[in-house]
Amino acid sequence: MSENTNEQGKTQQGGSQWAEMIGQLLDRMTGKGASVTYAFDNLVVDIPRAQGPGGRDIGGAKWTVNGKVLITWEAHQSSEEARQRATVSTVT
Protein backbone atom coordinates (compact mmCIF):
# COMPACT_ATOMS: atom_id res chain seq x y z
CA MET A 1 0.00 0.00 0.00
CA SER A 2 1.44 3.37 -0.91
CA GLU A 3 2.16 6.08 1.64
CA ASN A 4 -0.51 8.25 0.05
CA THR A 5 -3.13 5.54 0.46
CA ASN A 6 -2.07 5.06 4.07
CA GLU A 7 -2.51 8.75 4.75
CA GLN A 8 -5.92 8.69 3.07
CA GLY A 9 -6.92 5.72 5.20
CA LYS A 10 -5.82 7.47 8.36
CA THR A 11 -7.72 10.61 7.43
CA GLN A 12 -10.83 8.56 6.77
CA GLN A 13 -10.50 6.77 10.11
CA GLY A 14 -9.99 10.09 11.81
CA GLY A 15 -13.04 11.37 9.97
CA SER A 16 -15.08 8.44 11.23
CA GLN A 17 -14.14 9.33 14.77
CA TRP A 18 -15.07 12.95 14.21
CA ALA A 19 -18.30 11.93 12.59
CA GLU A 20 -19.19 9.60 15.44
CA MET A 21 -18.45 12.28 17.95
CA ILE A 22 -20.29 15.02 16.10
CA GLY A 23 -23.21 12.68 15.50
CA GLN A 24 -23.53 12.05 19.20
CA LEU A 25 -23.17 15.71 19.94
CA LEU A 26 -25.92 16.57 17.47
CA ASP A 27 -28.10 13.81 18.87
CA ARG A 28 -27.86 15.53 22.23
CA MET A 29 -29.14 18.70 20.66
CA THR A 30 -32.14 17.42 18.79
CA GLY A 31 -35.49 17.65 20.47
CA LYS A 32 -34.49 20.58 22.62
CA GLY A 33 -36.07 23.56 20.98
CA ALA A 34 -38.39 24.95 18.35
CA SER A 35 -35.71 26.65 16.30
CA VAL A 36 -32.14 25.78 15.39
CA THR A 37 -29.71 27.86 13.39
CA TYR A 38 -26.74 26.27 11.65
CA ALA A 39 -24.14 28.85 10.64
CA PHE A 40 -21.48 27.62 8.21
CA ASP A 41 -18.24 29.51 7.90
CA ASN A 42 -16.13 28.31 4.95
CA LEU A 43 -16.70 24.68 5.83
CA VAL A 44 -14.71 22.70 3.29
CA VAL A 45 -15.92 19.14 2.72
CA ASP A 46 -14.06 16.67 0.53
CA ILE A 47 -16.51 14.32 -1.11
CA PRO A 48 -14.65 11.08 -1.76
CA ARG A 49 -14.40 9.51 -5.19
CA ALA A 50 -17.23 7.17 -5.98
CA GLN A 51 -18.10 4.57 -8.58
CA GLY A 52 -21.25 4.69 -10.61
CA PRO A 53 -23.11 1.93 -12.48
CA GLY A 54 -20.78 -0.55 -14.13
CA GLY A 55 -17.92 0.50 -11.91
CA ARG A 56 -17.53 3.79 -13.77
CA ASP A 57 -15.47 6.31 -11.85
CA ILE A 58 -17.66 9.35 -11.23
CA GLY A 59 -14.97 11.24 -9.36
CA GLY A 60 -15.04 13.23 -6.16
CA ALA A 61 -15.85 16.81 -5.26
CA LYS A 62 -14.94 19.61 -2.92
CA TRP A 63 -17.75 21.59 -1.32
CA THR A 64 -17.36 24.90 0.43
CA VAL A 65 -20.40 25.74 2.54
CA ASN A 66 -21.18 29.26 3.70
CA GLY A 67 -24.25 30.90 5.19
CA LYS A 68 -26.99 30.08 7.65
CA VAL A 69 -29.80 27.55 7.73
CA LEU A 70 -32.64 28.26 10.13
CA ILE A 71 -35.06 25.46 10.97
CA THR A 72 -38.22 26.24 12.89
CA TRP A 73 -41.22 24.20 13.92
CA GLU A 74 -44.73 25.55 14.26
CA ALA A 75 -47.94 24.05 15.58
CA HIS A 76 -51.10 24.35 13.48
CA GLN A 77 -54.57 23.57 14.80
CA SER A 78 -56.39 23.44 11.44
CA SER A 79 -55.82 19.79 10.50
CA GLU A 80 -53.94 16.74 11.65
CA GLU A 81 -51.57 16.84 8.69
CA ALA A 82 -50.78 20.47 9.21
CA ARG A 83 -50.59 20.14 12.95
CA GLN A 84 -46.88 20.24 12.80
CA ARG A 85 -45.11 21.96 9.98
CA ALA A 86 -41.43 22.52 9.64
CA THR A 87 -40.00 25.47 7.82
CA VAL A 88 -36.48 25.74 6.61
CA SER A 89 -35.00 29.06 5.65
CA THR A 90 -31.61 30.01 4.44
CA VAL A 91 -30.13 33.30 5.47
CA THR A 92 -27.32 35.02 3.51
Add this chain to the structure above:
Amino acid sequence: MLGDDHLHIDKNDQLTDWLSKALKNAKEGALAISFENEPAVKIAINNGTLAVDLLEPTLFRIPEDETGLFDKLKTASEFARKLSDNGVTISFLRKGKEAVRLGKDAKPTLSKMVTGSDDIQLNSAREFAKLKGDLKTD
Protein backbone atom coordinates in the same frame (compact mmCIF):
# COMPACT_ATOMS: atom_id res chain seq x y z
CA MET B 1 -42.87 17.46 16.99
CA LEU B 2 -45.19 18.11 19.88
CA GLY B 3 -43.37 17.18 23.03
CA ASP B 4 -44.06 17.38 26.74
CA ASP B 5 -44.67 21.09 27.03
CA HIS B 6 -43.66 22.66 23.77
CA LEU B 7 -42.53 22.06 20.23
CA HIS B 8 -39.36 20.15 19.50
CA ILE B 9 -37.10 19.72 16.52
CA ASP B 10 -37.78 16.29 15.08
CA LYS B 11 -35.35 13.62 16.24
CA ASN B 12 -35.17 12.43 12.63
CA ASP B 13 -33.96 15.80 11.43
CA GLN B 14 -32.39 15.06 8.04
CA LEU B 15 -30.10 18.05 8.16
CA THR B 16 -28.51 16.68 11.31
CA ASP B 17 -27.98 13.37 9.57
CA TRP B 18 -26.46 15.09 6.55
CA LEU B 19 -24.24 17.21 8.77
CA SER B 20 -22.84 14.20 10.58
CA LYS B 21 -21.91 12.65 7.26
CA ALA B 22 -20.50 15.86 5.79
CA LEU B 23 -18.36 16.55 8.82
CA LYS B 24 -16.79 13.13 8.42
CA ASN B 25 -15.03 14.52 5.35
CA ALA B 26 -14.65 18.12 6.46
CA LYS B 27 -11.14 19.52 6.14
CA GLU B 28 -11.46 23.05 7.44
CA GLY B 29 -13.95 25.71 8.42
CA ALA B 30 -16.43 26.21 11.20
CA LEU B 31 -20.01 25.43 12.10
CA ALA B 32 -21.92 27.23 14.82
CA ILE B 33 -25.25 25.91 16.09
CA SER B 34 -27.75 27.99 18.04
CA PHE B 35 -30.97 27.10 19.80
CA GLU B 36 -33.67 29.72 20.00
CA ASN B 37 -31.02 32.23 18.87
CA GLU B 38 -28.79 31.27 21.78
CA PRO B 39 -25.36 29.91 20.75
CA ALA B 40 -25.06 26.27 21.83
CA VAL B 41 -21.92 24.88 20.22
CA LYS B 42 -19.20 25.91 17.81
CA ILE B 43 -17.15 23.35 15.92
CA ALA B 44 -13.96 24.48 14.20
CA ILE B 45 -12.02 22.14 11.93
CA ASN B 46 -8.53 22.66 10.60
CA ASN B 47 -6.65 19.81 8.93
CA GLY B 48 -6.83 17.11 11.53
CA THR B 49 -7.69 19.35 14.45
CA LEU B 50 -11.22 19.65 15.74
CA ALA B 51 -12.18 22.20 18.40
CA VAL B 52 -15.56 21.71 20.02
CA ASP B 53 -16.63 24.70 22.07
CA LEU B 54 -19.61 23.88 24.26
CA LEU B 55 -21.06 27.35 24.69
CA GLU B 56 -24.08 26.03 26.56
CA PRO B 57 -22.75 22.77 28.01
CA THR B 58 -25.83 21.92 30.06
CA LEU B 59 -27.64 21.17 26.77
CA PHE B 60 -25.43 18.11 26.46
CA ARG B 61 -26.20 16.50 29.78
CA ILE B 62 -25.88 12.74 29.82
CA PRO B 63 -28.33 10.45 31.57
CA GLU B 64 -26.50 8.02 33.86
CA ASP B 65 -27.64 4.99 31.91
CA GLU B 66 -26.41 6.22 28.52
CA THR B 67 -23.04 5.59 26.98
CA GLY B 68 -21.35 6.94 23.91
CA LEU B 69 -19.01 9.81 23.27
CA PHE B 70 -19.04 11.06 26.78
CA ASP B 71 -18.48 7.58 28.08
CA LYS B 72 -15.38 7.63 25.92
CA LEU B 73 -14.33 10.82 27.59
CA LYS B 74 -14.62 9.13 30.95
CA THR B 75 -12.28 6.42 29.74
CA ALA B 76 -10.45 8.81 27.49
CA SER B 77 -7.03 7.17 27.29
CA GLU B 78 -7.94 4.60 24.69
CA PHE B 79 -9.97 7.07 22.67
CA ALA B 80 -7.10 9.57 22.74
CA ARG B 81 -4.63 6.88 21.67
CA LYS B 82 -6.79 6.07 18.66
CA LEU B 83 -6.99 9.74 17.74
CA SER B 84 -3.20 10.04 17.95
CA ASP B 85 -2.71 6.95 15.82
CA ASN B 86 -4.89 8.54 13.16
CA GLY B 87 -3.25 11.97 13.36
CA VAL B 88 -6.35 13.61 14.82
CA THR B 89 -6.57 16.13 17.65
CA ILE B 90 -9.79 17.07 19.43
CA SER B 91 -10.07 19.96 21.86
CA PHE B 92 -13.03 20.49 24.13
CA LEU B 93 -13.67 24.03 25.22
CA ARG B 94 -16.16 25.24 27.78
CA LYS B 95 -17.54 28.66 26.91
CA GLY B 96 -14.43 29.54 24.92
CA LYS B 97 -11.84 28.21 27.37
CA GLU B 98 -9.98 25.05 26.45
CA ALA B 99 -10.54 22.38 29.07
CA VAL B 100 -8.94 19.29 27.59
CA ARG B 101 -7.14 18.24 24.43
CA LEU B 102 -7.04 14.66 23.19
CA GLY B 103 -5.00 13.00 20.48
CA LYS B 104 -2.02 13.85 18.32
CA ASP B 105 -1.23 17.39 19.44
CA ALA B 106 -1.91 16.80 23.12
CA LYS B 107 1.19 17.70 25.12
CA PRO B 108 0.73 16.24 28.55
CA THR B 109 2.95 17.72 31.18
CA LEU B 110 1.58 17.49 34.69
CA SER B 111 -1.64 16.02 33.40
CA LYS B 112 0.11 12.74 32.64
CA MET B 113 0.33 12.21 36.37
CA VAL B 114 -3.45 12.51 36.55
CA THR B 115 -4.51 10.69 33.39
CA GLY B 116 -1.54 8.33 32.89
CA SER B 117 -1.79 9.00 29.15
CA ASP B 118 0.54 10.62 26.62
CA ASP B 119 -2.45 11.54 24.49
CA ILE B 120 -4.44 13.71 26.88
CA GLN B 121 -3.58 17.28 27.78
CA LEU B 122 -5.56 18.70 30.66
CA ASN B 123 -5.41 22.42 29.92
CA SER B 124 -7.41 23.60 32.83
CA ALA B 125 -8.37 21.34 35.72
CA ARG B 126 -10.87 23.98 36.74
CA GLU B 127 -12.61 24.17 33.34
CA PHE B 128 -12.50 20.39 33.02
CA ALA B 129 -14.15 19.97 36.41
CA LYS B 130 -16.79 22.53 35.45
CA LEU B 131 -17.40 20.76 32.15
CA LYS B 132 -17.80 17.42 33.90
CA GLY B 133 -20.23 19.05 36.30
CA ASP B 134 -22.22 20.60 33.44
CA LEU B 135 -22.51 17.28 31.61
CA LYS B 136 -23.61 15.30 34.62
CA THR B 137 -27.30 14.80 35.28
CA ASP B 138 -28.52 15.74 38.73
